[in-house]
Amino acid sequence: MSSDTRETSDIRQHDFLIIGAGMAAHAAAVGIRAQGATGSIAILGAEADGPVERPALSKDLWSGDDAEGTSALKDTAGETGASLVLGDAAASIDVEARTVTTESGAVHGYGELLVATGGVPRTLDGLDEGERVIAYRSLDDYRRLRALATATPAPRIAVVGAGFVGTEIAASLSRTDADVVLVHPGARVADHVLPDELATELERELTEHDVDLHGGAEVSRGEVRLDGVTLHLDDDTSVDADVVVIGLGVRPATRFVEGVLDLADDGGIVVDEHLRTSAPHVWAAGDVAQYPDPILGLTRVEHVDAATTQGEAAGRAMAGGTEPYAHTPIFWSDVRDLGYEAVGTLSTRLQTVVDPVGDGTVVYYLDDDAVRGVLLWNVWEQTDAAKEVLAGPRPADPAELRGRIG
Numbered sequence: 001m002s003s004d005t006r007e008t009s010d011i012r013q014h015d016f017l018i019i020g021a022g023m024a025a026h027a028a029a030v031g032i033r034a035q036g037a038t039g040s041i042a043i044l045g046a047e048a049d050g051p052v053e054r055p056a057l058s059k060d061l062w063s064g065d066d067a068e069g070t071s072a073l074k075d076t077a078g079e080t081g082a083s084l085v086l087g088d089a090a091a092s093i094d095v096e097a098r099t100v101t102t103e104s105g106a107v108h109g110y111g112e113l114l115v116a117t118g119g120v121p122r123t124l125d126g127l128d129e130g131e132r133v134i135a136y137r138s139l140d141d142y143r144r145l146r147a148l149a150t151a152t153p154a155p156r157i158a159v160v161g162a163g164f165v166g167t168e169i170a171a172s173l174s175r176t177d178a179d180v181v182l183v184h185p186g187a188r189v190a191d192h193v194l195p196d197e198l199a200t201e202l203e204r205e206l207t208e209h210d211v212d213l214h215g216g217a218e219v220s221r222g223e224v225r226l227d228g229v230t231l232h233l234d235d236d237t238s239v240d241a242d243v244v245v246i247g248l249g250v251r252p253a254t255r256f257v258e259g260v261l262d263l264a265d266d267g268g269i270v271v272d273e274h275l276r277t278s279a280p281h282v283w284a285a286g287d288v289a290q291y292p293d294p295i296l297g298l299t300r301v302e303h304v305d306a307a308t309t310q311g312e313a314a315g316r317a318m319a320g321g322t323e324p325y326a327h328t329p330i331f332w333s334d335v336r337d338l339g340y341e342a343v344g345t346l347s348t349r350l351q352t353v354v355d356p357v358g359d360g361t362v363v364y365y366l367d368d369d370a371v372r373g374v375l376l377w378n379v380w381e382q383t384d385a386a387k388e389v390l391a392g393p394r395p396a397d398p399a400e401l402r403g404r405i406g
């Protein structure tokens with residue numbers, strides 16, 4: 001395997017250049033090699049760390065003593081010979097010259113380019129990231145939060161948002177001595193995705209592990225002082241904490257390609273079934289990519305299965321592979337002893353059919369009588385069955401769905 005990178009004048013030339021040193025980037029480098037390509041691979045990363053197994057940051061790492069999180073790092077260079085250029089974000093792409101310029105002014109030339117920059121966490125008014133405020137996403141966020149959570153005296157930590165990351169991190173923080181409160185807008189925790197019976201079960205799991213719940217109001221703004229943070233909620237209440245963790249989802253990290261690549265309304269990069277963007281020799285994968293899914297239609301998925309399978313498929317395609325990306329990704333979450341897998345759209349704005357199965361529950365989410373999402377709550381090895389339901393005809397009566405899975 002040759003991984004030489006050539007320097008021509010001030011341009012560092014690479015056969016394969018990947019922007020974003022995350023999960024899709026690692027998979028893409030693996031895919032390039034699996035396709036048999038021996039050319040040079042370079043990965044540009046905004047952070048100081050290389051690709052990391054991101055789900056571990058809100059789960060596994062908290063049950064061990066790896067405070068630096070090194071066990072979650074991928075050995076991308078060792079496995080693929082890729083060179084990692086870290087701590088210098090890509091600032092612009094010139095698709096005519098086939099170059100990428102970084103914030104430090106370095107210029108990288110490419111044969112094939114992959115954009116895999118993931119998401120930028122949402123923040124809140126008055127809560128810019130700082131010593132006491134973490135919009136949780138990176139390995140460095142994990143290190144900082146772990147140090148804060150295990151300090152003496154034990155701090156009070158407010159987690160804002162009851163999505164996947166918010167509920168997981170609140171549950172994991174409860175393994176420390178920190179006093180944890182989860183601030184969320186629902187009448188029940190995560191009731192934007194979970195029917196009442198499952199939201200109740202999730203609340204029980206959290207409160208049994210000493211997570212306080214503060215529901216029913218949104219944070220309208222925050223106030224950071226030297227000695228703490230106050231969250232002001234839109235029902236005129238407030239929550240005081242030493243540290244605030246924001247888990248309010250992400251927007252695609254694509255501002256640097258605006259006007260260069262075709263973007264969807266939500267900022268996702270539009271790709272075809274081969275993960276090709278609107279510009280020649282430029283591909284996209286992972287959280288940033290809006291692609292045509294064979295079952296779900298045009299979609300963008302912010303989960304690991306999508307990032308790794310798309311990353312690998314894009315790597316193969318960049319190295320000459322001709323197979324389209326035809327996988328429908330699943331996703332999963334674990335909150336202490338509760339866990340689930342899912343496919344498609346989960347939203348309680350849709351009609352739901354709840355089907356208790358063994359020790360778990362299957363929930364079907366329907367829109368206009370068509371199944372748009374399936375949640376497998378403590379129901380395992382049924383994601384293929386869930387995809388079959390999603391791909392199948394509309395049920396004549398939604399109640400017929402009961403018994404289809406499990």
Ligand SMILES: Cc1cc2nc3c(=O)[nH]c(=O)nc-3n(C[C@H](O)[C@H](O)[C@H](O)COP(=O)(O)OP(=O)(O)OC[C@H]3O[C@@H](n4cnc5c(N)ncnc54)[C@H](O)[C@@H]3O)c2cc1C
Pocket residue numbers: 019020021022023024025044045046047054055056057058088089090091116117118119136137138165253256285286287288301302303304305307330331332333334
């Ligand atoms: C804490 C946490 C837990 C999660 N747990 C789960 C889970 O249990 N199950 C699940 O299915 N999904 C989970 N996810 C989601 C999953 O991790 C993501 O979908 C996945 O990491 C996306 O991969 P990616 O390569 O597209 O982006 P990322 O892995 O986020 O990598 C993108 C990288 O690009 C870098 N970058 C951004 N802009 C630039 C730029 N201009 N130049 C250079 N680099 C740049 C970023 O710093 C980042 O390191 C979790 C996410 C988080 C944050």
